[in-house]
Amino acid sequence: MTTVSSLTPALHLDHPPDLQVNGMTKRFGSLVALENLSMRLKPGSFHALLGENGAGKSTLVKCVMGFYQPTAGEVLIDGHSAQISNPRDAHRYGIGMVYQHFTSVPAMTVAENLVLSRFGGGGVINWKAELEELQAFMSSSPFQVPLETPIAQLAAGQKQKLEILKQIYLHSRILILDEPTSVLTPAEADEVLGLLRQQVSAGELSVLMISHKFREVTAFADEITVLRKGKFAGSGQVSQLTVADMAEMMMGEQKTPTPVQKNSQPNAVPVLEVRQLSAQKDNGTAAVSGLDLTVYSGEIVGIAGISGNGQRELVEVLAGQRVASAGEVWVNGEQYNATRAEMYRHQVFSLPEEPLRNACVGHMSVAENMALRTFDRPPQAKGILLILQAIRQTAVGLISQFSVKTPSPETPVQNLSGGNVQRAVLARELSAEQIKLLIAANPCFGLDFAAVDFIHTQILNARNRGVAVLLVSEDLDELLKLSDRLIVISGGQFTYQSPTATAEYTAIGHAMAGH
C-alpha cells in the first residue's frame, strides 16, 4: 500500500499510449484459454475484439490488466515492456477496464465506489469535500448517476454507466470494455458508445471493446481483431470488411441465420394463467401489482420492458424463487406454487437471467448441474442412490447436442465462459421429453451470434412442438422476431398488449418509457 503515492504521478497522461500484446498465452490447468496471441491497439483508435463464446477474449484483456497472470507473453506500452501484475499497475499506465460482470460493490453507494476506485489517496476520507468534488465531476460528465444511492438499487443500465464513469473519473486513457452494452437498451448503447467515440476521435482515448453485436462494431470501431479458440484468427479495418467477413473469421466458416418458421397451432389451450399477481422487491416496495396474463400452448408471449420494471420479480415468482404477495398462478388448470413436485408434474422449465446465479450451483460440475432436474429419479437414481454413470452419460450427450464448450463434464460450471453457462442451462431445461411451459428471461444475454441463433431456434422449435413460452427480454428485436404476442411492462404493470404482427414500434417505445 505504501507504493501507491509513487505510482500516482503517471495518472494524468494527456494522450493514450500505444499498447501492444506479444505472444500472450494463458492456461487454466490443462485448458489453453489463450495461445500465443499478439495484437496492437494504436493510440486514439477504437478497436473491437471479436470471437465466439469461450474464444478467450475476456481472458486476453484480463491478462493485459494484470487480473490474471499470463502463462507466457508480455505487454508493451509505447514499445517498452511493461510489468503489470495487478489492475493497480495497469492503472499506472493509464489502462482501465469495465469488466463483463459488474465490479462495483453492491452494498456501497455510488460515491463510496468512486472514491474506493481511486487507487491510493489519504487514509481518512473527508466526505464533505469528496462529495462536493464528486458533484462537480458528475455535473461535467457525459451521464449522471445519483451519488448517494447504493449500487444494489441501481438498474442494470445505470450500473454500466457508472462503470464507465469510474474510468473517466480515473483519467484512464486506454479503456477496455468487456461487452459494455449487453445490459443497455440500443438507445442507451448508442449514447454511451457515441460519447466515447467522440473522445477517441479527439485523440484523448483509445478503446478496446469486446462485443458480440456487429451493429455496434460497424458503427463505432475502426479496427477489429478476431479470436478463435484462443488463437488469433484475423484482423482488419472495419471500413474494408463486411459483417459476413467478420462472422466468417469468427466461426472459420460461413453461417447464415436460421430463418424463423412458425407453424399454426390449432388446438391452443391455456397453459399458464396468472391472476391478479402482485409481488414485492427485496426492499419491500411493490415490484409488480395486479398482473393478469395467459399463455396458450404453442405460443410465445414476449414481455418487453426496460430492466428494473418488475420483470425480474415476475420471473422469480413463476420460478418459485419469490413468494407472491397477492394473486394466483395456475398451470394446466391447476393452482401452481412452483414446488419441485409441481414443476415435474406440469413439466415447467425455466431459463432465468444470470443463469450462473439463478440456475446453477457454481462450484458443482457441469454434469451435476445438468442433472439438477433429474438426479432424483430413474435412470439417474435408484432409491436413495445416485447412478453417477448415468448422470455423466446424460451430460456427455447434452454437451455434444448443445455444443457446450467445457474441458470436461467434471469442470465446475463457474469456470465456463458466460455463453457456455447459458448453453449448459438451456441443455438441461430443454432436454426433457415433453415440456409444457418454458419461462425464459434474457436467454441470449451476452451470447455470440451463433449461440443466439441456436437458442432462438431451440425456443421456436419448442413453440412449434406445442410448448407455451413466456419470453421476458430487454432486447426488443429478439421479442419482435420470436414472439406471437407482445406485452410491455412498465412500473410493474402491463402497459401495452398486442399481437406481434400488428404491434406498433412507436407505441411500444412509449409504453416502455411509461407514458
Add this chain to the structure above:
Amino acid sequence: MAEGLGWWGVPLAIVAGTMRGGTPFLFVSLGECLTEKSGKINLGLEGTLLTGAMTAYGTSYLTGSPWLGILAAGLAGLVLGSIHGWLSQQYRVNDVAVGIAMIIFGSGIAFFFGKPFIQPSAPQLPTLNLAGSAVSPAVEAALQISPLFLLGIALAPLMTWFFKSTRWGLYVRAVGDSPDAARAMGVSIFKVRMLSIMAGSFLAGIGGAALSLYYPGVWTERISSGQGLMAVALVIFARWNPIMCLWASLLFGGAQALGPALQSVGIKQGYYLFNAAPYVLTLLIMILTCSPKRTLAGVPGALGIDN
C-alpha cells in the same frame, strides 16, 4: 450484591450486569463484526476468548500489572487470528470448519497453560466508581464500572467511522461484499482479510481479559460459557453494524444478569431457566429476524463463500 434493597435490587443488578456481562460480548462482537465485514467467519473467537482470559490472568499474576495482562491477551488473540486468517484462506478450506478447529485449539491452549493459574489470585483491573459516596454500599458496589467497558463503548462509533470514512474501512467492506470488485481495484483480498481477522481476534482477546480481570474476575475453564459463539449470533442480530453490536451486547449482558438478579431476591424456581435467557434470546432473535421474503440487509455479500 443487591441484598438489602429488596425488589429494587433487581433492576439495579441488571444494570450492573449489563455493564459487566456486556463487556466481553462487546469486544468479541466488534471483533467478529470486523472479521465478517471482510467476508470471513471466525467461530474460533470462542477459543480466542478463553486464551485471552487465561493470558490476561496469567500475565497479570506474573507481572502484577493487569494492564499488561490486557495487552498480552490482545496479542495472544492476534496470534490465534493469524493462524485462522492464514488457514481459512487456503484453497478449498472452509472458514467455518477452521473456526471449529480453532475453538478446540484455542481452548486447549488456554486449559494447558492455564492450569497453574486456577488457584492463585491475580491483580484485577481498577474500576471507576460511577455512583457518588452518598449511596448505600450495595448500590456503590453495583455501579463499579471498568475502563474496559468505556473503551468498548468508544470503540463502537470508532469502528462505524472506520468503515465509512477511511480508505481501509472501504477496502474491508469491498472485500467482504464483492471480492471480484476489490480485486479489480487492485486490493489484495488475502491481506485485507488477514488483517481484519487478526484485528478482530485482538479485540476478542481483550474480551477474554474482561472476563478474567473484571467480571467474574477469576480464571476457570468454564469462564466463557459459549459467549464467543453467542457473539457470532449477535453480529447477525446487529446487522453487521458496530453501533447495533453495542446495543445487542448490552441486551445480552443484561439477559445474563437476569438469573442471578432474581435469585438474589429469593426467586429460586426457574433459576436455570433464567440463566438460559441469553441462549433463548439468541434463538428467538434468529427466528424473528429470518424471513424468506427479505434478504438480510447489511450482510456482506461474500460472507461464507469460499474464496
